[in-house]
Amino acid sequence: MKWQPAIKxxxxxxxxxxxxxxxxxxxxxxxxxxxxxxxxxxDIVLSPIIIDKNTIQQFIYEIAKQVNPRSQARIISGLRSFFDYLVFEDYRKTNPTDLLEAPKIGRKLPDTLSEDEIDALIKAIDLSHPQGERNRTIIETMYSCGLRVSELITLKVSDLFFDEGFVKVTGKGNKERFVPIHYNAQKYITIYIDEIRSHIKIKKGFEDTLFLNRRGKGLTRQMIFTILKDLAIKVNLNKKISPHTLRHSFATHLLKNGADLRAIQQMLGHESITTTEVYVHLDRTYLHKVVEKFHPRRTN
Structure with missing residues (x-):
């Protein structure tokens, strides 16, 4: 087996x-x-089936000179997944990465925005043109529902269940979940659909796509990054932000206001609660409040 067919x-x-x-x-x-x-x-001629741990270890030593520990750990994880696949398909008996040690890395806390900073971004949007109304709706929707950028750009009109107060979101691995949506975001989406989207000549295949560009096609991930970057510059926000920053801010603000961690996990679409627990570390007062409220020795 050669590398390129195996990778395909x-x-x-x-x-x-x-x-x-x-x-x-x-x-x-x-x-x-x-x-x-x-x-x-x-000049190492080894197929995916016969490559051994020592050769992969040499590669890791080499790559460690070029990337940070976090990227190094991700590469090891990616290789492990590939060789797990080869073992699963009976091409190999063992996984040569099983005994490799990934570098120890601390958990990186996500960047967040304050509620005032989010308000400032929204206020900076120029509503004098149709794209402004759309961009305001995009930010309100991402922040209201904690959406990933991929979930936002694939959101459909048929995914909106405003009578029930939910939107249907298609997340990683095409897994669907229903997320509550705030009435403010519902209001802006309705305005966008009725007053902006209805006047766009929609291209075939995008009839059900909620957010469209001027040419009637869906938005790209890069367009959402650009919208946020331009707004951050406009309000002199000295933070490096991305669409994911709004998602992190959504979760952090919910937690600070008393939301249950399990509820946040469901809304974000995290498979494991440990992924959601990173938000606890952003506000240590949360742990103190939990002890005060639920510990049997709490003071009355």
Whole structure:
């Protein structure tokens, strides 16, 4: 088995069997391409079936000179997944990455915005043109529902269940969940649909896509990044922000205001509660409040 056919088969497995997004698959593929480039550069002729731990360890030593520990750990994780696939398909008996140690990295706390900073971003939007009304609705929706950028740009008109107060969101691995949506966001979406979207000549295939560009097609991830970046510059916000910053802010503000961690987990679409627990570390007073409220020795 050669590397390129093995990688293509692996990509199909990730897409069809595991239902991963194109971005995730591309990330795994880049890690494997780094390995094959290393093998070619050093004239190492080993197929995916016979490559051993020592060779992969040499690659990790080399890559460690170029990337930070977090990226190094991600690459090891990506390689481990690939070789797990080969073992699963009976191409190999063992995974050569099983005994590799990933570098120890601390959990990076996500950047967040205050409620005032989010309000400032929204107020800075120029509502004198149609894209302004759309952009305000986009930010209100992301912040109201804690959406990933991929979830926002794939949101459909048919996913809106305003009578019930929910939107249907398609998350990682095509897993669907229903997320409550604040009445303010509902109001802006309704205005956008009735007054802006209804006047756009929609291209075939995008009839049900909620947020559209001027040409009647769906928005790209990069367009959402650009919208936020431009607004941050406009209000002199000295923070590096992205669409994910709004998602982190949504979760953090809910937690600070007393929301249950399990409820936040469901709204964010996290498979594991440990992923959601990172928000506890942003506000240590939360832990103190939990003890005060629920501990049997609490003071009355």
């Amino acid at each position: 088969d692996y990509q199909l497995y990730l897409k069809i069997e595991r239902g991963l997004s194109k971005n995730t698959i591309d990330s795994y593929t880049r890690d494997l391409e780094k390995l094959t480039h290393f093998l070619g550069k050093n």
